[in-house]
Amino acid sequence: MKKLSARRRHPLAAVVVLLLALAATGGLYAAFAPASKAQADETSQSLTIKEGKKLYEVGCASCHGTGGKGSSDGPSLVGVGAAAVDFQVGTGRMPASTSQMAQIPRKKPVYTQAQIDQLAAYVASLGAGPNVPTKQQYGPEGADIAKGGELFRTNCAQCHNFTGKGGALTKGKYAPSLEGVDPKHIYEAMQTGPQNMPSFPDTTMSEKNKKDIIAYLNAVNGDETVNPGGLELGGLGPVSEGLFAWIFGLGALIAVAVWVAARTAKAKKS
Amino acid sequence: MSSQDIPEENLPAEQDHAHGAVSVADEANPFADPGLPPHEHRIQDIDERAAKRSERVVAMLFTVSMLATVGFIASYVTISPDTSVYIFPIGHISALNFALGLTLGAALFCIGAGAVHWARTLMSDVEVAAERHPIAAPAEVRAQVHADFKEGAKESALGRRKLIRNTMLGALTLVPLSGVVLLRDLGPLPGTSLRHTLWAKGKLLVNMNTNQPLRPEDVQVGSLTFAKPEGLEEADEDFQNEIAKAALMIIRLQPGNIKDKRELDWSHEGIVAFSKICTHVGCPISLYEQQTHHVLCPCHQSTFDLSDGARVIFGPAGHALPQLRIGVNDEGYLQALGDFEEPVGPAFWERG
Numbered sequence: 001m002k003k004l005s006a007r008r009r010h011p012l013a014a015v016v017v018l019l020l021a022l023a024a025t026g027g028l029y030a031a032f033a034p035a036s037k038a039q040a041d042e043t044s045q046s047l048t049i050k051e052g053k054k055l056y057e058v059g060c061a062s063c064h065g066t067g068g069k070g071s072s073d074g075p076s077l078v079g080v081g082a083a084a085v086d087f088q089v090g091t092g093r094m095p096a097s098t099s100q101m102a103q104i105p106r107k108k109p110v111y112t113q114a115q116i117d118q119l120a121a122y123v124a125s126l127g128a129g130p131n132v133p134t135k136q137q138y139g140p141e142g143a144d145i146a147k148g149g150e151l152f153r154t155n156c157a158q159c160h161n162f163t164g165k166g167g168a169l170t171k172g173k174y175a176p177s178l179e180g181v182d183p184k185h186i187y188e189a190m191q192t193g194p195q196n197m198p199s200f201p202d203t204t205m206s207e208k209n210k211k212d213i214i215a216y217l218n219a220v221n222g223d224e225t226v227n228p229g230g231l232e233l234g235g236l237g238p239v240s241e242g243l244f245a246w247i248f249g250l251g252a253l254i255a256v257a258v259w260v261a262a263r264t265a266k267a268k269k270s
Numbered sequence: 271m272s273s274q275d276i277p278e279e280n281l282p283a284e285q286d287h288a289h290g291a292v293s294v295a296d297e298a299n300p301f302a303d304p305g306l307p308p309h310e311h312r313i314q315d316i317d318e319r320a321a322k323r324s325e326r327v328v329a330m331l332f333t334v335s336m337l338a339t340v341g342f343i344a345s346y347v348t349i350s351p352d353t354s355v356y357i358f359p360i361g362h363i364s365a366l367n368f369a370l371g372l373t374l375g376a377a378l379f380c381i382g383a384g385a386v387h388w389a390r391t392l393m394s395d396v397e398v399a400a401e402r403h404p405i406a407a408p409a410e411v412r413a414q415v416h417a418d419f420k421e422g423a424k425e426s427a428l429g430r431r432k433l434i435r436n437t438m439l440g441a442l443t444l445v446p447l448s449g450v451v452l453l454r455d456l457g458p459l460p461g462t463s464l465r466h467t468l469w470a471k472g473k474l475l476v477n478m479n480t481n482q483p484l485r486p487e488d489v490q491v492g493s494l495t496f497a498k499p500e501g502l503e504e505a506d507e508d509f510q511n512e513i514a515k516a517a518l519m520i521i522r523l524q525p526g527n528i529k530d531k532r533e534l535d536w537s538h539e540g541i542v543a544f545s546k547i548c549t550h551v552g553c554p555i556s557l558y559e560q561q562t563h564h565v566l567c568p569c570h571q572s573t574f575d576l577s578d579g580a581r582v583i584f585g586p587a588g589h590a591l592p593q594l595r596i597g598v599n600d601e602g603y604l605q606a607l608g609d610f611e612e613p614v615g616p617a618f619w620e621r622g
Contacts, residue, residue: 154478154496158556158568169557170566170573170584196559198494198521203487205479205495226354228364230371265390267313 045121052122055115059095068126073099080192081129082120087188089116091181093195102172103195130191130201137207138187140215148216151209155200163220165235169196179221183214306397314391324391331384338377345369464621465613467499467515469594474500475518475543475604483603484520489541492560495520496546499606515614517546518594519556520604523563523577530579536595538604543594544580547615548572550587565591588617 007013057066063074070076077084088094092107111119120132153162161167164178173196178186190210193199200210219225233240314321345366353365406412428435474483475497489495497518502509525540533542544565548555553569563577572585580591592614595607613621 151479155494158554167568169559170562170564170571173559175557193492193560196561198558198560199490199492200495201488201490201493204477204484204489204493209479224362226362226364227360228367230357230363230367231360260386260390265312265395266310267316268310 048118048121049125052118052120055111055119056122059111060119063096063099068123077123077126079127079129080123082124082132083130083188084192084194085120085123086116086132087185087192087194089119090188091185103174106176130188133184133187133191135184138183138211138214140218143211143215145212145215145219147209148212148214149220151205152213152216155205156213159197161235162237163235164217165221178217180223183218186214186217306399309396312391312395321392324387328384328388328392331380331387335377335380335384338373338380342370342373342377345373464615464618467609467614468502468512469499469516469606469609471606471608472599473606474599475520475596475606476500476502485602486539486541486598486604489520489522489604491522491524491540493522494556494558494560496556497543514552515547517554518543519546519558519565521558521560521563521576527563527577529577530581533577533579533593536593536607538596538598541596541604542576543596543606544574544576545592545594545610545614547591548587549582549589549591549614549616550585552615555591 056064056068060074060077063071064077065071065074068077070078085094089111090109090113092109093104095110096104109116117132123129124131152164156164159167159169159175160178161175166177167175169175175197187210189197190200190205190213191202202210233244314324349366349369351364351366354362355365355368356362357368407415423429476482476499477484477488478496478498483500484495484497497520498513499516502512502516506512520541520543522539522541523537525534525537528534528537528540528542536542546554546556548567548569550567550570550572553567555565555567555572555574557566557568558564558576559566563575564583565574565576565580567573567585567587570586572587573583574580574587574591575583576591580593582588582590589612592610592612594610596604597607599605
């Protein structure tokens with residue numbers, strides 16, 4: 001000890017003290033900081049869940065029951081996951097005015113995205129389910145549009161039409177048009193299978209498959225999509241096009257023929 | 271234009287009849303044919319300047335048509351097929367297609383409009399009457415034809431030489447048969463191919479999306495997956511023929527929801543595999559509603575209940591969708607336990 005104190009005025013003493021101090025600070029930070037950050041995360045997470053629970057009790061519990069257990073008016077939400085909540089509330093399908101109609105339509109969302117996130121966090125806390133996808137999962141980067149088209153025609157086109165224009169199902173149900181639907185919501189619909197749509201989980205349709213499908217839809221049914229043939233007439237194919245040609249094309253020809261024959265060329269109008 | 275402006279000879283003849291008295295020209299035939307009304311002239315027949323104007327309009331229409339054709343060729347040469355334009359009610363469309371359609375339409379329309387205007391205003395429009403005649407030929411012509419026919423029949427001696435008549439009838443009857451025989455070249459006979467698919471005992475169920483064999487845990491309740499038999503690849507020459515029979519629809523139900531005993535026996539932990547080919551006329555059928563377990567055919571709305579042995583509950587289909595018996599192999603992959611028990615797809619004469 002004496003030896004140490006004797007060297008306290010050594011020119012390098014300050015450097016050694018500084019190094020020791022730095023090491024101590026770094027070590028302490030390494031030991032405590034992540035823990036406190038995780039703690040902060042947990043509190044904000046539990047706060048979100050708490051807020052979500054409040055929203056749930058006001059807006060959802062009357063049909064889906066307390067704690068998401070379901071009732072005669074709405075299914076159980078245990079295990080549907082955050083993705084299902086983000087889809088159903090984000091597309092305005094939930095809250096629904098009644099459960100008696102054939103199918104609950106898409107409408108203007110009632111909740112803000114922040115409230116939807118809180119609701120989703122609460123429902124996700126009831127049981128494990130698919131998470132809300134990230135932009136990296138549904139964004140267009142690295143997607144294979146041609147493969148997406150193949151996958152869309154195999155899995156989706158039977159109900160949603162070849163370019164996602166939608167179509168009819170039984171007893172008033174329908175596959176909605178996918179025009180102008182947020183890619184995130186398309187991804188969530190494939191993951192969770194809302195209403196009568198079957199689900200396409202990652203185990204049978206990989207994340208990459210879903211990304212390709214979304215890129216294909218954006219290519220054939222986006223705002224900037226070019227239709228080489230002009231009027232697409234609902235994208236329904238040759239039947240609607242033939243019907244249009246027969247009714248409006250031939251109709252116009254007949255109207256012109258009648259007009260030409262009805263006008264007299266005589267100088268003296270009779 | 272009032273009738274005062276038109277020369278006297280162009281106006282219809284005044285009908286001269288006495289006031290207050292009905293005069294009948296011919297007592298024996300009160301409804302005599304009045305004949306054609308007098309011909310009325312067009313302004314172009316009377317006024318040379320109007321005729322010149324019509325001529326110019328027709329010539330202008332034909333000239334516009336020529337310009338449109340030049341425009342068609344020019345747009346074909348100059349516009350790239352990738353260029354797109356925004357046309358208000360239609361949206362983003364191909365500039366080339368739009369230009370070609372517009373110019374060709376204008377070229378054809380102007381020819382037609384010019385021809386119609388020409389015919390209506392400048393070509394002669396004098397009414398011409400053609401008298402009708404009885405359809406039957408005069409009696410002497412008919413008598414002559416009858417006599418000629420009898421003479422020919424007598425000279426050919428068909429009634430007398432029965433051997434010639436009968437062999438001729440035989441030859442004429444057989445000739446069309448050669449055409450019927452050629453129909454055999456329409457294709458090979460189907461043989462038993464309608465009764466069998468590529469499915470066989472031990473064949474794995476391969477996911478059409480990932481091209482990987484399916485495991486039971488991949489297939490969740492409420493999901494829909496399409497499968498093909500192991501070993502069938504899209505690059506194969508007969509892929510389309512084989513997948514048209516072997517395509518499978520795989521869903522998972524809660525075993526308690528399966529109403530049909532055989533369906534439950536042929537499932538694996540609630541996973542059931544049905545043919546994707548409608549039994550009505552063979553459309554691919556996969557409009558699956560996961561809450562009702564109904565599957566709807568988009569062609570003629572046949573509806574099948576997949577929780578009840580794929581029974582037909584609506585529409586023209588004649589029998590239930592065939593089910594494939596499935597199980598798992600030692601490595602935990604889903605496999606077929608045989609081919610379909612009945613032919614897939616629409617019925618045919620010998621189906622039984």
